[in-house]
Amino acid sequence: MTLPVTRMRHRDIDEKHRASTPLELLFDLTFVAAIQAVVTQLAHGIESDHIAEALPNFFMVFFAIWWAWLTFTWFASAYDTDDVPYRLLTMLQMGGVLVLAAGVPAAFADGDLLLITVGYFIMRIALIAQWLRAAAQDAEGRSTALRYAAEIGFVQALWVARLFIGQELPVAWNVAIFAVLAACELAIPLWAERRGMTRWHPHHIAERYGLFTIILLGESVLAATIGVQSIVTAGDATGEFVLLAASGLALLFGIWWVYFLEPAGDGLERRRGRSFVWGFGHYFVFAALAALGAGLEVGVQSLSHHAEIDSTAVAYSIAIPVAVFLVAMQVLYRPLLGSQTVIRPATSLVGAAVVLAIPLLASVLSFATTVLLITLVVAAIIAVTVLQQRSRSAAASLGGGAS
Known part of the structure; x- marks a missing residue:
């Protein structure tokens, strides 16, 4: 029950099952x-x-x-x-x-x-x-x-x-x-906080950042939906439009998957001193996700010829945010989790480089196809990571059995 007034004191950092209110x-x-x-x-x-x-x-x-x-x-x-x-x-x-x-x-x-x-x-x-x-x-x-x-x-x-x-x-x-x-x-x-940090809860903070990530992804869905509605209303829907809509949804799903692969709460609990870099550095993760929403809206509009920029620039409006997101995740989580980072640095960095190269093909491929290729790169990062996790788990099981 909520009290009219209570004494404001630090919350317990070891509070079990702390969740967003x-x-x-x-x-x-x-x-x-x-x-x-x-x-x-x-x-x-x-x-x-x-x-x-x-x-x-x-x-x-x-x-x-x-x-x-x-x-x-x-x-x-x-x-x-x-x-x-x-x-x-x-x-x-x-x-x-x-x-x-x-x-x-x-x-x-x-x-x-x-x-x-x-x-x-x-x-x-x-x-x-x-x-x-x-x-x-x-x-x-x-x-x-x-x-x-x-x-x-x-x-x-x-x-x-x-x-x-x-x-x-x-x-x-x-x-x-x-x-x-x-x-x-x-x-x-x-x-x-130079003489001592406030008693924030690591798993609560990790959940709060995850929820804000979902809000940003939701804005991408909303931005794309508005564009889709305008195309359908104008009667301009084509096969390329369907491919773009499907690829865009799969891309957002892949971005969500990548973000929540990393155990942020565990890292913040073990290394509270690195919370400033992790927390402040999320500006680049969040800004990239917001820019991705704008890029998807522009991409949808480009199919109805409402955008005034060429196909390569439109493709980069999606590729750059995705690449920034992938690189920023490594920069933030590697210091926090060390060798326990779920996604290997090489996997993310190679994926980001490939994503940035894909828009160069926009002049010979349809825009929807370039978005599909970017989506497939993100899917490949997830697939490689899941397979690596299975390999590590299998190796750990064999090691435990041998001991």
Whole structure:
């Protein structure tokens, strides 16, 4: 039963069967609108051959979305009291996400970051309140909580200042300032936890990241579905369209399979000190999955001749995110799991290289065929990994029997 008010203290890191709460799942749903807006805007930029203008906006806006989700997730893993004050402050953060989502089209269209900054401000103020409450009620973690609250507030003030100063600066300067402030955001946990880490739950964190991965894959499904609906409505459905739809679904299924092969919870439990690299580095995994959704939408649109770029560029809008995903998974999980990494580095890296080479055939193959080939590469990575797992299991069984 939820109590009106309870004392906020660290959760037990050894708590059995720790799982995402209904409130966390509801919180995640608010990010669906924000991610959908980013994916849609990136797809429009690719379709109109304005990728150079769309990409910086994509990376900046997606960082704001991802970082807001990440900071809530790690705080909740350590301090989720699930009482009335906690729920109300979480609702306030959810409202900030929706304001941020409303500002995505303006950010891509003319660089107007007003609504995004306001939404981000709302989320950060609520998080500061959570950390101040933790400082007041958890004596053990008070100094860490106060450092978090102070640093978040300081960096948030810089974001607000950028909103006013950036109106008079060139685009390149705005991007540079954003990069500096993003680096400041990334430094907050490193600075706040330099004398001891908050007591987050490793398996809970692994589950939360997995759920966000599923949300991103769901956005890819939604983006492709919207494109499919427009083609069917226009009566342009062909055999190539059916092949693309089937290949796209199989590709998303393969990406899901690859992600959940690695035992993230076990790695985080054994090597908590490497959680920063793993947690922060997921930006590239998540951004790649969001970009994949945009690429699939562009691919569907290209079949109805609504895209203004050539077939090779369309193929790369899918191949590059898939390759980045494969490489990022190795970069993040090899330090965390060591030799216990399920997918071998050579398997992922060779697969990524082949995926990047496939779009070179787009001029002689249909677009749907290139997507099918990319999907088959991902399937081959899974097949090789499963066979290697069986071999290792068999060898371990023989070794155990011999002993």
